[in-house]
Amino acid sequence: MPTTKSIAHRARSWADALDGASLRAIRRARPALIRAARRAPHDPSAALALARLVDVEGARADVHDALARALAASDDASARARLELALAQVAFERGGVGEAEQHVAHARDAARASHDPALEARASLVDARLALLTGRASSALEDARRIVARIRPPRADLLASVDAIAAMHALREGKKLDARALFERALRAASTYRGEVEIAVLAGMLGNVEHDLGLVESAAERFALAIRLGRRVESESVVAIFEGYLGLALHELGQHDVAARHHRAAVRRCETLGLERFAAQSRALLAVLDARRPRFHARAELALADALGRIAATGDHERADALGVLSAALDAELATALAQSGARSEAVIRVVRARALLDAASACSDDARIFARLAGVSLARAVAAAAEPDAALAVEPDGSSFSVRGHRVSVARHAAVRRVLARLVLGWADERDVGDDELVAAAWPGERLVPRSATHRLHVAISTLRRAGLGEHLERAARGYRLRGPLALLAPED
Structure with a gap:
């Protein structure tokens, strides 16, 4: 059995490595690292090596305990920053977004105090990712980009992270093709240092973009690759997450039974990992x-x-x-x-x-x-x-057209009229009258109309529907308008 001192010595090199081989070594030495972290919390080496397992195992209680003990005992700014970042990820995986943001704030302070630009960039990147996921305004990505640009020689792992976060921002802005290109560039950077976990995660994220673009078969292949790599490095969290996404892609491809198997596996794995x-x-x-x-x-x-x-x-x-x-x-x-x-x-x-x-x-x-x-x-x-197109009254669910005893009328070109009809159909389903204010809000969303203008516009829309053939089925009620009688569905025209 290795001594606490010898395992701590090995842990120092494992903690700083980026390749999959060192990660597998940490997995094999996990029990010894846990013991070392408990026996000597003042030496953060074992805890920092264990911090790499958060990427592959998720929020395990014993690793969280080792990280917390080391943080409480450490007065080294660099070690504190790295431990805070690992604890932020644990907190986020457990659903504690506020707690994660607190850890990241402490990590950024400690990283600045350490005068280590690479560590400061990592802290900024984690902050940028959290801000993106929670919708919080932040300049963290630009901060990280400036810091990474000054580091010589360039760090492929940091460049990959910058591109990955930038890709997520591009997605938020609807720039899907830009996001795809950024994820592909991040994948190339990760392949230069054989970061198998990063490659697996980036392949999966690229799969998400391709799925969003409608390239579902390609996305399924990306998810399957992420799962294979995750299994190779024994990354339980990567396998768990992308099992679910592979199930989603297969669901859309119509492979429902296979999709269900992947989802059930994902639920079991994700619940185990928190x-x-x-x-x-x-x-x-x-x-x-x-x-x-x-x-x-x-x-x-x-x-x-x-x-x-x-x-x-x-x-x-x-x-x-x-x-x-x-x-x-x-x-x-x-x-x-x-x-x-x-x-x-x-x-x-x-x-x-x-x-x-x-x-x-x-x-x-x-x-x-x-x-x-x-x-x-x-x-x-x-x-x-x-659908029953020959019913006395049939309506497309989105209000694009209606049919009265088989005679079809389209209002798709009149957006406000279509939205009025759709809201009247919803009122019919809920067995209630639809008030004037609700119809106006539905027909002209986001517009501020003076009462006289709103009343006039609604009158025109209702009159249009009545003249188009809906007259006998559309009646004024005490609290607004309603569609009268049974209503059937109308399928869209080919």
Whole structure:
């Protein structure tokens, strides 16, 4: 058995290395490193080596304890900065966003005190990533970029990190092709120092971009590569996270049974590692897949509600908003099953609510856009299953057109009129009148209208619908307007 002194000596070289071989050595020496960190917390070497395991294992309690002990005992600014960064990642993986931001703030202070530009750049990069994920305004990326540009010789690991964070910013701004190019450049930089964990993560992130671009088969290949590399370096967190994303890609490719297997594996792995945000995502996607089978309908609704509650509790609002899009997919899948069983009226209500959820959803992240595309496919399937074009009144869920006894009328070119009809359809599904103010807000979103102008515009839109043939089905009510009588669905024109 190695002594505390000898393991600490080896730990110093492992902590500073970037390649996969040193990471595997740390994994093999893990028990000895834990013992060394406990016996000699004043020497941070063992804890700093263990800090590299956070990337591959997630938020393990014994590693967290070793990091916290070393931080409490250390007065070296460089060691403190590195330990704070590792603890920030642990906190974030556990869902403690506020705690993670506190650790990063302390890390940046310690990094500046250490006068180590590479360490200062790392701290700025972690801060930039957190700021991006939480929506907080920050100059951290520009700070890191300036620092990294001054380091000679250039550090491939830092250049890869800068490109990766810049790619995430490009995604936020909708510049998907720029993001793809930046991730590809980051991958090339990571390959120069054989950073297998970084290559796996970057391949997976590139897969997310390609999935967002609709290159689903290529994305699935990237996710599979990330999983293979993750297994090679025994990175449990990489395997767990990208199992879920591979399941998502296979779901969109129509391989539902295989997708479900990957999601179940992802849930098990993520729960073991404390990766609650990713576990909740796979739970939600499993719920949507379960909704395709009638005997699992009740379970699917409960499972999705549970997943949304769990993700909300982590404070990750962006992922919570993205997963909210899956409520539309779940409603659409349930609607399809209802239509196929003959319960068309219930199916119509589900479809209308799904359409409203999808229209109201925020699509500010790549996950949200991918989920919206999944929901759109489910919704189209539901509309096709429940459509009755020859009914007395049939309406497209988004209000683009309607049909009265088989005579179809399109209002797709009149955006405000279309939105008024869509809101009236939602009111019908909710069994309520739709007030004038609600119709105006839906038809002219974001516009500030004086009351007289709003009233006039709404009158014109309602008159347009009545003249187009909706007159006998659209009536003025005590609290606004409503559609009268049974309503069926109309599928989009080819």
